[in-house]
Amino acid sequence: MISDKKTLEKVYTARNSEQLMDAYKDWAVHYENDTLGEFGYVAPKATAKTLHTFAAEADQRILDAGCGTGLVGQALRELGYAAIDALDYSKEMLDQAAGKNIYAKHIQADLRQPLEIPNDTYDAVVCTGTFTYGHVDARAFDELIRITKPQGVIVFTIRDGAYQELGYRKRMIDLELAEAWELLTFHDEDYLRAENVICKMCAYRVLSPDRARQEA
Numbered sequence: 001m002i003s004d005k006k007t008l009e010k011v012y013t014a015r016n017s018e019q020l021m022d023a024y025k026d027w028a029v030h031y032e033n034d035t036l037g038e039f040g041y042v043a044p045k046a047t048a049k050t051l052h053t054f055a056a057e058a059d060q061r062i063l064d065a066g067c068g069t070g071l072v073g074q075a076l077r078e079l080g081y082a083a084i085d086a087l088d089y090s091k092e093m094l095d096q097a098a099g100k101n102i103y104a105k106h107i108q109a110d111l112r113q114p115l116e117i118p119n120d121t122y123d124a125v126v127c128t129g130t131f132t133y134g135h136v137d138a139r140a141f142d143e144l145i146r147i148t149k150p151q152g153v154i155v156f157t158i159r160d161g162a163y164q165e166l167g168y169r170k171r172m173i174d175l176e177l178a179e180a181w182e183l184l185t186f187h188d189e190d191y192l193r194a195e196n197v198i199c200k201m202c203a204y205r206v207l208s209p210d211r212a213r214q215e216a
């Protein structure tokens with residue numbers, strides 16, 4: 001079943017975290033029908049493919065940050081990755097992801113706050129669909145760098161429009177200049193294909209998590 005308009009409107013017009021989580025609570029069970037079925041959401045597979053280009057080792061430890069119902073985790077599993085943890089702020093989305101039995105750990109946490117994850121924990125972090133309007137802003141980059149090992153890879157999408165408007169670009173470049181990470185790829189990809197929405201597909205190699213900490 002596709003969601004009613006009211007549910008989707010709540011996601012798109014949420015003005016704070018509480019409203020957004022409330023919207024995802026209602027959306028969780030219909031999320032995949034809507035995004036995959038209606039909107040032509042192709043970013044999860046594209047993200048997994050991008051990670052595979054730069055970090056193909058199957059045994060690496062990966063965090064799927066803003067995992068939602070687990071679409072990126074599924075795409076990663078299809079490419080042979082097996083050690084994947086899931087993180088999301090929405091309990092209901094995380095419950096959907098847990099139902100798939102594809103993640104080693106399920107972490108409920110807010111990407112806009114310091115994470116209770118030790119430094120240098122992951123070989124790779126992916127974050128798809130979460131850098132967008134009303135969701136998570138550029139300050140989260142610092143935490144993603146902190147929890148990624150030096151030489152680890154971070155792959156994320158930023159919805160077109162939000163990229164230009166919400167300050168992501170400035171923080172990405174500041175962190176490049178600080179040599180906290182180096183750019184591997186930055187290109188346009190289809191995002192919601194049926195809606196003609198594209199995203200920036202970004203991949204970075206972490207150089208020095210300490211530099212991100214000093215910069216913050």
Ligand SMILES: C[S@@+](CC[C@H](N)C(=O)[O-])C[C@H]1O[C@@H](n2cnc3c(N)ncnc32)[C@H](O)[C@@H]1O
Nearest residue numbers: 066067068071088089090093110111128129130
């Ligand atoms: C559009 S969905 C993308 C989910 C999944 N990555 C995918 O591609 O299908 C965005 C996800 O970000 C999560 N999210 C939004 N704000 C968050 C925050 N502050 N911290 C952690 N997760 C957040 C939402 O709960 C939702 O599951």
